[in-house]
Amino acid sequence: MITFKGVHKWFKNLHVLNDINLHVTPGEVLVVCGPSGSGKSTLIRTINQLEPINEGTLIVDGMDLSDKKTDINKLRAEVGFVFQQFNLYPHLSVINNITLAPIKIRKTPKAEAEEQAMALLERVGLAEKRDAYPLQLSGGQQQRVAIARGLAMQPRIMLFDEPTSALDPEMIGEVLAVMKDLARSGMTMVVVTHEMGFAREVAHRVVFMDYGVILEEAPPNEFFGNPQHERAQQFLRQLLTPMQCECP
Amino acid sequence: MEQFFNISVISDNFTYFMIGRFPHGPLGGVGLTLYLAVISCILSFFGGLILGLLSISRMSIIRYPALAFINLIRGMPLLMVIFWMYFLMPALFGKVAENNTVIMALTLFTSAYMSRIVVAGIDGIPKGQTEAAISTGLTHWQAMRYIVLPQGLRNMIPSFVNQFVSLIKDTSLAFIVGVSELTHVATQINNRTMAFPTEIFVFIAVVYFILCYAFTSLSRWLEGRLAWRKAI
Numbered sequence: 185m186i187t188f189k190g191v192h193k194w195f196k197n198l199h200v201l202n203d204i205n206l207h208v209t210p211g212e213v214l215v216v217c218g219p220s221g222s223g224k225s226t227l228i229r230t231i232n233q234l235e236p237i238n239e240g241t242l243i244v245d246g247m248d249l250s251d252k253k254t255d256i257n258k259l260r261a262e263v264g265f266v267f268q269q270f271n272l273y274p275h276l277s278v279i280n281n282i283t284l285a286p287i288k289i290r291k292t293p294k295a296e297a298e299e300q301a302m303a304l305l306e307r308v309g310l311a312e313k314r315d316a317y318p319l320q321l322s323g324g325q326q327q328r329v330a331i332a333r334g335l336a337m338q339p340r341i342m343l344f345d346e347p348t349s350a351l352d353p354e355m356i357g358e359v360l361a362v363m364k365d366l367a368r369s370g371m372t373m374v375v376v377t378h379e380m381g382f383a384r385e386v387a388h389r390v391v392f393m394d395y396g397v398i399l400e401e402a403p404p405n406e407f408f409g410n411p412q413h414e415r416a417q418q419f420l421r422q423l424l425t426p427m428q429c430e431c432p
Numbered sequence: 433m434e435q436f437f438n439i440s441v442i443s444d445n446f447t448y449f450m451i452g453r454f455p456h457g458p459l460g461g462v463g464l465t466l467y468l469a470v471i472s473c474i475l476s477f478f479g480g481l482i483l484g485l486l487s488i489s490r491m492s493i494i495r496y497p498a499l500a501f502i503n504l505i506r507g508m509p510l511l512m513v514i515f516w517m518y519f520l521m522p523a524l525f526g527k528v529a530e531n532n533t534v535i536m537a538l539t540l541f542t543s544a545y546m547s548r549i550v551v552a553g554i555d556g557i558p559k560g561q562t563e564a565a566i567s568t569g570l571t572h573w574q575a576m577r578y579i580v581l582p583q584g585l586r587n588m589i590p591s592f593v594n595q596f597v598s599l600i601k602d603t604s605l606a607f608i609v610g611v612s613e614l615t616h617v618a619t620q621i622n623n624r625t626m627a628f629p630t631e632i633f634v635f636i637a638v639v640y641f642i643l644c645y646a647f648t649s650l651s652r653w654l655e656g657r658l659a660w661r662k663a664i
Contacts, residue, residue, distance in 0.1 A: 263567070267564060288570060
């Protein structure tokens with residue numbers, strides 16, 4: 185479904201992705217974690233080419249992203265993306281946020297698009313908010329609408345870039361619940377997150393990155409129970425018991 | 433001087449101040465000022481929008497000429513642009529009405545300034561909005577059209593209003609090429625009556641003020657009507 189082969193990326197002199205090799209199979213839920221600046225957000229953003237890669241091969245849903253002839257807009261329509269900052273369109277109501285892309289790109293008739301959007305809102309538990317504007321919603325509600333918007337194009341892959349990092353603690357649960365539901369429905373998902381509970385429960389595989397390199401790649405039980413790399417051990421210690429961090 | 437402020441020079445010539453010799457002759461006075469302002473305003477809105485979008489095009493063959501044009505116009509006095517159009521347009525297109533040469537000059541001049549407002553307005557929209565739009569499969573142009581511009585234009589309104597108020601006042605420069613808008617009419621009446629320059633020019637100052645104030649009030653009302661902002 186998604187294949188990285190020797191992918192490199194630089195921001196000026198900064199080597200953000202260093203020889204990434206990764207394969208995601210259909211229906212797999214992959215969690216990417218790592219300290220900030222490790223390149224995990226960049227990694228997920230290359231998958232729908234919000235960040236172009238400089239070297240290597242990246243194949244997503246059968247389309248080769250390194251090939252100039254690939255229609256990038258067509259690819260993006262097949263890949264849903266959920267942002268840390270939600271990025272809902274503040275000038276459009278919830279329902280119009282969701283129906284915009286289906287109407288403009290798939291040329292779905294308005295009534296049909298709204299019907300589908302309502303089904304998605306039902307699924308994320310926000311049907312009564314159809315005519316609200318994004319800024320009238322709480323962070324957790326906004327993120328659930330953003331997930332519904334991502335699903336509106338009926339994507340084959342969903343990408344989540346730290347979907348709960350901008351949320352108040354009590355709102356994280358409602359967003360994770362929607363994501364779990366999605367994972368169980370068989371959606372192929374790549375999730376950048378620090379929610380280790382989520383990773384343990386629904387991920388099929390966890391990838392740990394630092395300095396643009398994939399340091400560890402293992403099923404969650406193995407990764408949490410017995411991390412191999414020293415950097416991963418340190419990271420997990422700090423994440424699970426932040427008060428006892430070994431500050432230098 | 434029998435009276436400190438002689439109102440009769442205004443009242444005797446009121447119709448002439450307002451509409452010139454219309455309907456027996458061409459439109460003039462306040463009517464022509466408004467005509468010049470409204471037409472140039474509408475044209476320079478679109479001109480500014482197009483120039484602004486061209487000047488941030490990702491294709492340098494489009495971007496550089498647009499930027500060069502904007503900088504050229506911004507580096508010239510408006511009066512010179514008016515002269516340019518007055519002499520240049522007839523040379524290029526044959527006979528062109530004076531009114532139209534002035535509209536052309538005002539449009540070019542204001543568009544150049546408006547284009548920078550448009551660019552600033554677009555830059556002011558968070559990058560995440562475009563990213564969200566293109567990540568659902570929209571093209572860059574569709575993201576601009578449906579997501580960035582509707583929000584950006586809302587933020588541009590106060591700057592647009594500034595520019596248009598300037599434009600209303602700039603129409604007074606048209607008097608230099610003999611277009612009989614309000615200022616031209618005022619100088620005519622002043623030359624004819626000789627004795628009342630204070631009355632005449634205070635009067636037209638008030639008229640310009642009312643025009644500009646009405647315009648700013650209108651735009652404030654318009655701003656208030658754009659509903660999504662109320663949600664914040």
